[in-house]
Amino acid sequence: MPLHPGARRGFDHSAIRTTESGGNTLMFSTCINGRLVVAKWLFAFGAAEDIQTQNIKDETPMYAACFQGHLDVAQWLFQAGVVEVIRSRNISGYTPMFAACYSNHTSMWPRG
Numbered sequence: 001m002p003l004h005p006g007a008r009r010g011f012d013h014s015a016i017r018t019t020e021s022g023g024n025t026l027m028f029s030t031c032i033n034g035r036l037v038v039a040k041w042l043f044a045f046g047a048a049e050d051i052q053t054q055n056i057k058d059e060t061p062m063y064a065a066c067f068q069g070h071l072d073v074a075q076w077l078f079q080a081g082v083v084e085v086i087r088s089r090n091i092s093g094y095t096p097m098f099a100a101c102y103s104n105h106t107s108m109w110p111r112g
Contacts, residue, residue: 016042016045016046016047017046017047017049017050019055022055022056022057023054023055023056023057024055025047025050025053025055025061026042026047026050027039027042027043027047027050027051027053027061028050028053028055028059028060028061028064030042030061031061031062031064031065031070031073031077032061032064032065032067032068032070033068034065034068034070034072034073035073036070036072036073036076039061039073039076039077040076043080048080051077051080051081051082051085052081052082052085054088054090057090057091057092058088058089058090058091059090060082060085060088060096061073061077061082062074062077062078062082062085062086062088062096063085063088063090063094063095063096063099065077065096066096066097066099066100066103066105067096067099067100067102067103067105068103068105069100069103069105071105071107074096074100
């Protein structure tokens with residue numbers, strides 16, 4: 001996987017909030033790859049807003065984490081304040097819960 005443009009510049013607080021051509025932030029890329037420690041670091045150093053940022057497909061870091069089955073990341077995002085993002089839909093109308101189920105990560109959701 002190629003480096004995100006913000007990562008190529010070395011440490012620069014302004015680079016933390018950059019996006020690549022698809023609109024993915026460093027936070028999105030971190031969450032889709034299940035890097036919880038890095039996500040927490042980005043959050044602490046200036047990317048807190050990016051936990052709710054949507055890419056050009058209207059996908060959020062929560063959607064990405066759920067699609068890839070990264071339960072620890074999804075739980076942290078929820079605790080960090082993306083409660084309303086659970087119900088958000090991408091351009092195809094899919095929610096993070098749908099993404100988890102579609103990708104056969106049904107153990108991410110409580111039963112009941």
